[in-house]
Amino acid sequence: DGGITQSPKYLFRKEGQNVTLSCEQNLNHDAMYWYRQDPGQGLRLIYYSQIVNDFQKGDIAEGYSVSREKKESFPLTVTSAQKNPTAFYLCASSSPHRDLFYEQYFGPGTRLTVT
């Protein structure tokens, strides 16, 4: 089955530690995205990547970093500089095909708790 996997589903870290969230897709999609979800605020874009070895900052990139070394993988690192890292993190991807270009497919999410 094609889809997006995010692991782990729940992640706990101590304050001051960096943590990396995994996102893998086997949909052959070129574009991938990371969103942060907080209650009542919808989803906010952290980083996105249109092609391998290229990525751009979204609306709330401070305290986060990404890499895109492979088409199917787009890991997100939450650094110790992120002031409020506890949140639900969602990864998404979109197809290169014209009719589906604007439709994003989402993974199941990772809930990160930092104490």
Added chain:
Amino acid sequence: AQSVTQLDSQVPVFEEAPVELRCNYSSSVSVYLFWYVQYPNQGLQLLLKYLSGSTLVKGINGFEAEFNKSQTSFHLRKPSVHISDTAEYFCAVSLIAAGNKLTFGGGTRVLVKP
């Protein structure tokens, strides 16, 4: 910059009753419009989208939405809800000229009561 407003943060509704979720957007350029559904502790699933053509769009699970350009709205409706429709619903827009970046509204939580 574009923005999306979902006017109701929570909508309680009885089973088999109709429901309407309101979405308004602001943008100085043409947009594409989407509704997504999120079940508890899960990712988002696309319900329907408006790219062009007929302003009445039908989606999965019996949902439909109507694009109104003059009112910059894209309200979501279902004539008869089920318990299984209990979820959070997100409206999103994408600027046609800006690639496939989405801007989301704050979400509307629908609670279907028996």
